[in-house]
Amino acid sequence: MADPRDACGVLGLYGVRGAAPMATLGLHALQHRGQESAGIVTGHNGSLFCRKGMGLVAQVFSGSEGSSLPGEIAVGHVRYSTAGGSSLANAQPLVGRYLGGEVAVAHNGTLAAGAALSEALARKGALFQTTTDTELFLHLLAQEQAASESAVAAMLAHAGPAFAAIFLFPDKMIAARDPWGFRPLVLGRLGKGYAVASETCAFDQMGAVYEREIRPGEMVIFDDGGCRSRCFGDSGGVTARCLLEHIYFARPDSVVFGATPHVVRWQSGVVLAGEFPLEADLVVAIPDSGVSAAMGFASALGLPVERGLIRNHYVGRSFIAPGPEARAMAVRMKHNVVREVVRGRRVVLVDDSLIRGTTTATLSRDLRDAGATEVHLRIACPPTRHPCLYGVDFPRREELLAHRYSLQEIQERLHMDSLGYLSLDGLAGIFGAERDSFCTACWTGNYPV
Ligand code: SF4
Known part of the structure; x- marks a missing residue:
């Protein structure tokens, strides 16, 4: 098969020294999930630092570009566009600033209600800087007006399917899967820190140890207190993991939805x-x-x-x-x-x-x-x-x-x-x-x- 393309690969690191170069390694392993653009955002001393560009990971992070991003927390992304065109403006992670401070988001999936959400936000005066549905997360978060876990949980509960997403704040990372679990997201340990990725092949590349899937409707919060889990949404008992991940998209050597x-x-x-x-x-x-x-x-x-x-x-x-x-x-x-x-x-x-x-x-x-x-x-x-x-x-x-x-x-x-x-x-x-x-x-x- 050559036609359908996946909607991206996401990666997050928390408490990992040299997070950006490590994230670059992990993104290389996720390259099959998107080849249009690549990006990494790190958090350090209360600020976010971003580098992204069009092309393959090796092109965007050739030389020392990745290493120059400071910090021990990072979120990374490789993109193939499913909603919005292929352009640098749409390259992820997207970074925004709202009442709660700075936030970056990396998203795999398509928000099925994206058009309706965009229209509703536009009627309220929202100004969009990209044509990707991922920006909706930032607008929805801005409406919550706080950087608390509860604000993120409330925002995710309204987003609908489908997403595996990682949010990076200067001092905190949150990884979440929609309540139906369409897109994969796995959790692992990397030294004393944590790793999250679309597929375990990224863990193998970075030397991280696979622990488990992030569950549908679960958000995992990483901060000074360690790592903890919280449920933000319920699908009414319907689980809908994408079977095409197993047939085609995922790398054969990964563990996806608990199987190889x-x-x-x-x-x-x-x-x-x-x-x-x-x-x-x-x-x-x-x-x-x-x-x-x-x-x-x-x-x-x-x-x-x-x-x-x-x-x-x-x-x-x-x-x-x-x-x-x-x-x-x-x-x-x-x-x-x-x-x-x-x-x-x-x-x-x-x-x-x-x-x-x-x-x-x-x-x-x-x-x-x-x-x-x-x-x-x-x-x-x-x-x-x-x-x-x-x-x-x-x-x-x-x-x-x-x-x-x-x-x-x-x-x-x-x-x-x-x-x-x-x-x-x-x-x-x-x-x-x-x-x-x-x-x-x-x-x-x-x-x-
Ligand atoms: S199995 Fe479902 S989520 Fe996966 S490609 Fe087909 S329609 Fe999309």
């Missing part, structure tokens, strides 16, 4: 093989997204999994190229066939998901041109038919392949000898007793909030 995405993806491949077995000579993953599922699929059917496709990591999004020929060329820049591997063989392509199908149609032709005698496609999640309201940037509904076409039509359009999507029941079954604690709206259209 590589293991979940591997198991999804096993279940998929049970639902759509076939006779073939080898399994080829669409790199890198389909690798774990392809391994599980191949292992279940006793087939070899081989590198029949090689990905070029240095080219951008394929679908922005205009026209089918230009788009096919862009796909070829991204993936190239290893002819020796596929020639004269029946190939099963495995990917984690199928959104527009642009890449996959070109790959099928390329594999046949390289001598593959059959090309089959197996997708390790259900047909994606609906957009996301909670912080993942999807193409428009009309651009989603499974929204426009029947499965038979998709198979024909992609030039496949057969096609199989993992069933929702098969996917959810991987999580056992927790199967109903996930959002599945992009497959079912049942939006939990």
Whole structure:
């Protein structure tokens, strides 16, 4: 899959000497969650210090820029825009000043009620400096007129879904997840201090030790008194963790929602093989997204999994190229066939998901041109038919392949000898007793909030 993008990665450190350079390390590990901009804000001697810019973490914090931010508390962010455009003004963390003092916020997610909240605030005379919904947190906080925990709790209770957010005050840090738990946020220890991040791969990078998930509706406060927890909101018993984090977004080596995405993806491949077995000579993953599922699929059917496709990591999004020929060329820049591997063989392509199908149609032709005698496609999640309201940037509904076409039509359009999507029941079954604690709206259209 190449189309949907996540809405960012967040990171917070409290009581860590050299917090900014450490945060830079952690943001490198979260780079897959957003590549448009990166930023760090630190707190020191009652003030906030900020550096952010457009581009990758390595570009924004090349040299000693990160180290020059003083303090032992820091919040960091990598961004892919889901609400508001890609610009420096929208780069996070956002910093504001209100009656309670200075505050910075880093946010992963999209506020589903953002448009209504903006309009209500604008009617009251609010002046917006960005076009990102994250700024709403600052306006809502300003209305509370205090820097107390209670003010933050009251503000979060009104924000609605979806957020995993970290707030930095000069002497205090607060990390929170919305009451439905759409986006991930984990808590760990780093020396005598604390770390919070979207994924545990950031902890591994910094040498932090994972303790637990921050719970839906929980805010964790870090200050001179240590670390304490407080509940700010209740979803009425509905938990809606984003299942696409496990399928696609999160790094395979992280721990997300208490499980390891590589293991979940591997198991999804096993279940998929049970639902759509076939006779073939080898399994080829669409790199890198389909690798774990392809391994599980191949292992279940006793087939070899081989590198029949090689990905070029240095080219951008394929679908922005205009026209089918230009788009096919862009796909070829991204993936190239290893002819020796596929020639004269029946190939099963495995990917984690199928959104527009642009890449996959070109790959099928390329594999046949390289001598593959059959090309089959197996997708390790259900047909994606609906957009996301909670912080993942999807193409428009009309651009989603499974929204426009029947499965038979998709198979024909992609030039496949057969096609199989993992069933929702098969996917959810991987999580056992927790199967109903996930959002599945992009497959079912049942939006939990
Ligand atoms: S709609 Fe899909 S991408 Fe969005 S939160 Fe739900 S599962 Fe995740």
